[in-house]
Amino acid sequence: MILNAAFICLAVSIAFTVFRVLRGPTWGDRITALDFLGVNLAVLVVLTAIKTSFVAFLDVALIISVLGFLSTVAFTRYLLSGKVMK
Amino acid sequence: MFHRWSVSLLLVQASAVRAAEEVETVSLSPVSEALILAGTFFLLAAALGMLRFPDAYTRLHAATKLVTLGGLGIFGGAALAFVSAQATERVLLVAAFFLLTAPISGYMIAHAAYLRGIRPFQEDTSVDEWGACGAEVPELAGRD
Numbered sequence: 689m690i691l692n693a694a695f696i697c698l699a700v701s702i703a704f705t706v707f708r709v710l711r712g713p714t715w716g717d718r719i720t721a722l723d724f725l726g727v728n729l730a731v732l733v734v735l736t737a738i739k740t741s742f743v744a745f746l747d748v749a750l751i752i753s754v755l756g757f758l759s760t761v762a763f764t765r766y767l768l769s770g771k772v773m774k
Numbered sequence: 775m776f777h778r779w780s781v782s783l784l785l786v787q788a789s790a791v792r793a794a795e796e797v798e799t800v801s802l803s804p805v806s807e808a809l810i811l812a813g814t815f816f817l818l819a820a821a822l823g824m825l826r827f828p829d830a831y832t833r834l835h836a837a838t839k840l841v842t843l844g845g846l847g848i849f850g851g852a853a854l855a856f857v858s859a860q861a862t863e864r865v866l867l868v869a870a871f872f873l874l875t876a877p878i879s880g881y882m883i884a885h886a887a888y889l890r891g892i893r894p895f896q897e898d899t900s901v902d903e904w905g906a907c908g909a910e911v912p913e914l915a916g917r918d
Binding site: 690693698701702704707708712714716717719730735737742747749750757763 | 878885
């Protein structure tokens with residue numbers, strides 16, 4: 689019951705965030721919304737792990753959060769210095 | 775021949791045992807339910823702020839702070855919901871990584887937005903003491 693309510697709330701949150709990714713007037717809004725989208729996906733996968741009681745989804749959540757952080761760092765480094773790696 | 779069959783049978787048995795170990799027992803106590811509900815509320819509030827706030831910096835404010843609070847609630851509730859210690863420490867690993875990286879990503883987005891010259895909402899009421907808004911060179915690609 690609680691988990692279904694949480695899934696519905698997270699779906700609404702993801703819909704708002706996707707709207708901000710598509711609409712956002714500057715690139716700062718888009719990078720913020722993409723970072724927040726990665727967080728939402730990680731939380732959704734953790735709640736799926738609770739609902740299905742399958743522990744392997746927790747590794748999926750860890751990988752999604754790592755990829756979200758690294759993509760944010762790559763975007764900002766590219767926008768500041770024109771290149772991602774030194 | 776016999777050895778090969780027995781070895782493959784052992785491998786099948788080991789994979790079946792490993793797949794059975796992946797399914798853990800979950801008991802949702804009222805405390806974990808309350809934590810999950812509070813975290814979901816904060817994430818929904820962050821999404822509402824990201825939808826309705828007028829500016830890149832205010833949207834970043836809503837996303838970073840409320841996401842830290844909501845992730846703390848949901849990961850804490852998940853760590854309490856799993857019974858075995860192995861699953862709990864995996865959830866706590868995700869939560870620790872999340873709490874470490876969320877402020878760093880928020881700082882980096884704000885730093886890049888300030889130095890690349892994204893103007894704040896209502897410049898009449900904002901004071902730029904450093905005076906470096908838009909200090910980086912404006913062309914984006916082709917630098918090395």
